[in-house]
Amino acid sequence: MSLTTAFRISSRRAISTASARRVDLRSTSFRRFTTAPPPPPKSNTALYAGIFAFTAAAAGYYLYTSDSESSREAATAAKSAIQTGKAAVKFTPTKEDYQKVYNTVAHILDEAGEYDDGSFGPVIVRLAWHASGTFDKATGTGGSNFATMRFEPESLHGANNGLHVAREVMEKVKQQYPWISYGDLWTLAGVAAIQEMAGPKIPWRPGRVDGLASDATPDGRLPDASQGSQHVRDIFYRMGFNDQEIVALIGAHALGRCHPDRSGFEGPWTFAPTTFTNDFYKLLFEEKWVWRKWGGPKQYQDKKTGTLMMLPTDYVLTQDKNFKKFAKAYADDQDLFFKDFSAAFAKLLELGVPSQQFVASEPWNLKTLEEQKA
Numbered sequence: 325m326s327l328t329t330a331f332r333i334s335s336r337r338a339i340s341t342a343s344a345r346r347v348d349l350r351s352t353s354f355r356r357f358t359t360a361p362p363p364p365p366k367s368n369t370a371l372y373a374g375i376f377a378f379t380a381a382a383a384g385y386y387l388y389t390s391d392s393e394s395s396r397e398a399a400t401a402a403k404s405a406i407q408t409g410k411a412a413v414k415f416t417p418t419k420e421d422y423q424k425v426y427n428t429v430a431h432i433l434d435e436a437g438e439y440d441d442g443s444f445g446p447v448i449v450r451l452a453w454h455a456s457g458t459f460d461k462a463t464g465t466g467g468s469n470f471a472t473m474r475f476e477p478e479s480l481h482g483a484n485n486g487l488h489v490a491r492e493v494m495e496k497v498k499q500q501y502p503w504i505s506y507g508d509l510w511t512l513a514g515v516a517a518i519q520e521m522a523g524p525k526i527p528w529r530p531g532r533v534d535g536l537a538s539d540a541t542p543d544g545r546l547p548d549a550s551q552g553s554q555h556v557r558d559i560f561y562r563m564g565f566n567d568q569e570i571v572a573l574i575g576a577h578a579l580g581r582c583h584p585d586r587s588g589f590e591g592p593w594t595f596a597p598t599t600f601t602n603d604f605y606k607l608l609f610e611e612k613w614v615w616r617k618w619g620g621p622k623q624y625q626d627k628k629t630g631t632l633m634m635l636p637t638d639y640v641l642t643q644d645k646n647f648k649k650f651a652k653a654y655a656d657d658q659d660l661f662f663k664d665f666s667a668a669f670a671k672l673l674e675l676g677v678p679s680q681q682f683v684a685s686e687p688w689n690l691k692t693l694e695e696q697k698a
């Protein structure tokens with residue numbers, strides 16, 4: 325890590341309990357569409373033209389069928405979809421354009437003011453993960469392709485509590501770059517957040533398209549933190565991950581914190597929740613963890629300071645034999661963790677996206693703000 329990066333990170337606000345500063349932006353929502361998606365495009369331009377035609381037709385259908393109460397809202401949403409479509413048809417973004425989006429997100433991360441620990445990074449990583457982690461490999465449904473968390477009821481699923489904060493921040497970026505799909509925006513923002521919080525490079529490429537509320541998956545596809553190793557395996561095997569990848573992915577809990585008004589759990593996992601490290605695993609093994617005595621859901625706290633927490637699903641990484649093997653390896657070797665996390669997170673972000681939709685055959689490495697200064 326360079327000195328400037330270290331300074332940027334250490335100058336972020338230390339752990340605070342300040343409440344969320346809500347950004348008052350509402351995402352648009354479409355419901356009751358019945359049309360089918362367009363066939364796979366032959367080129368980028370065709371892809372965007374297809375999205376435009378589909379969105380416009382669907383918007384028209386909505387207006388035709390809506391009742392008067394919701395039709396004003398639908399009309400606004402339809403107009404915005406049509407504008408987005410027009411922008412997309414006229415414009416074929418390059419890697420440099422996606423780098424610009426990355427840079428805008430990277431700057432916004434630190435504009436969090438009193439919010440949490442002074443960064444939107446952790447909640448944006450959680451958005452990227454929850455938008456992708458609905459994938460079911462058996463049916464090919466869910467995943468990051470359609471960004472269906474924009475719609476109710478998925479936005480209201482219990483596991484997604486609090487993610488409106490990240491979606492609203494994303495909405496500001498979307499207004500600046502109307503040509504980008506929400507799925508690409510949210511996953512790219514997850515990449516920017518990891519990389520800017522001193523994490524590993526995450527290979528990423530665009531190609532996701534905006535779907536409809538009807539593409540959403542049922543509630544219950546994301547993990548329940550109060551469960552054990554069998555549940556963790558059931559959830560992640562369904563997405564197509566193995567034990568090593570599961571353990572690597574959960575290491576993202578080096579970042580951020582739990583919020584009583586979101587999940588019911590409380591507190592950060594590490595002392596530096598806006599810096600990506602292998603501290604999560606180190607603390608799991610080095611500290612003594614005891615059940616917290618409180619009125620909330622069962623969670624662990626560190627015996628020494630009582631200020632850190634572990635979820636029951638985190639703690640099983642020290643109890644399950646095969647999980648423990650990988651968790652110990654990551655506690656001992658941050659480079660190994662970074663390498664494995666990068667591969668697993670890149671895979672997570674592409675779940676549910678048909679390969680012909682990707683505009684590049686290989687994922688790209690986007691530059692950090694720091695690298696661009698060089």
Ligand code: HEM
Pocket residue numbers: 446447449450453486547548549550556573574576577579580581582583584586587588589635637669
């Ligand atoms: C067994 C698997 C997992 C469970 C049960 C789980 C559960 C949770 C819970 C309960 C929270 C607190 C939410 C809140 O109250 O705000 C949380 C936060 C978070 N999770 Fe996970 N998670 C899992 C896996 C993952 C994975 C795979 C990632 C990313 C690769 C991830 C990234 C995060 C981040 C960054 C936060 C902090 C968000 C913030 O600070 O606002 N989690 N998780």
